[in-house]
Amino acid sequence: MNQDTLNHYLQFSVFTNPGNYKKYLKTKLPDDIKQIGLLVRKQIIHRVTLKNGNIGSNSDLRYGDMTKVPWYRQPEDDILTTASSMLAELFRRDERGFALDRKEKDRLILTCRFVSILMASILKSKGIPCRVRSGFTPYFNVEEFGNKSVDHWINQYWDREQNRWITIDVDGSLESYLKFNPYNMPDGVFDFAADAWLNIRQNKVEGKHFWNAGGYDGLIVTAWELFYDFHCLMNNEIVYLHGPAMVKLNNFDKLTKKELSLIDNLANLMTNPDKNFYRLRKIWETNKEFRLLKGALL
DSSP states (O other), X not given: OOHXXXXXXXXXXXXXOOGGGHHHHHHHSOSOHHHHHHHHHTTEEOHHHHHHOSOGGGTTOTTOOGGGSOTTOOOOTTTOOSHHHHHHHHHHHOTTOSOTTOXXXXXXXXXXXXXXXXXXXXXXXXXXXXEEXXXXXXXXXXXXXXXXXXXXXXXXXXXXXXXXXXXXXXXXXXXXXXXXXXXXXXXXXXXXXXXXXXXXXTXXXXXXXXXXXXXXXXXXXXXXXXXXXXXXXXXXXXXXXXXXGGGSTTTGGGXXXXXXXXXXXXXXXXXXXXXXXXXXXXXXXXXXXXXXXXXXXX
């Protein structure tokens, strides 16, 4: 692996920067990846779990007793967007910081992006190259999803002994029905955004196979995830509401063949982001349409 690439994934972004908590993350948290993942997962309740309560996969309360979460607690995705803000709030609610027995009332209500950002922040603090990845999961056993592949964020970290990236899904790691190790995911289990985009464009998969939590499906959904993932690969783990203007709802159907071809080229490069690291970085440094964002207050 090119050392420039590994050095790149040791760098903090505005989102993964732990601020004054770097020393704490480096020295006070365990070094074992699975132990770190379990600890992170026990600090967070997913908004869907909170909404559904103590049923389904939470019938055994593996995610905690939802009746103990204050009635006024709402999803915090739009509030705690960075690692430093999440860490500060964890300590504000419980001065111990990370604790396996954190009370439900003191947990953060956040989705997969935020779990991945916390993991990246911790591993980078420990000197482990790590990156956040965005794509789709076909493996969640949720009735309303059916056979669809649903938008999801995960991590990859560099294992120096094995000399390879190891893919992990901390957010989904507590699900007992998984047929693979979420801390060493095999190739082909997760649908990376670039593959999803190209498979639709090449008529290998129907667009409706890919779906997001907002209720949208089709090529536009893979475009959103593609640019989330591109920005993640460049250490810019943007929030859900942000994306290039060209793929926003009002603009996507107006994309020209040339613009679609440029996105195809980006996706092709992203299928092997390490081999194509310098080419991706050049796009990042020169292409305004792919880098500049719209959404919310932008």
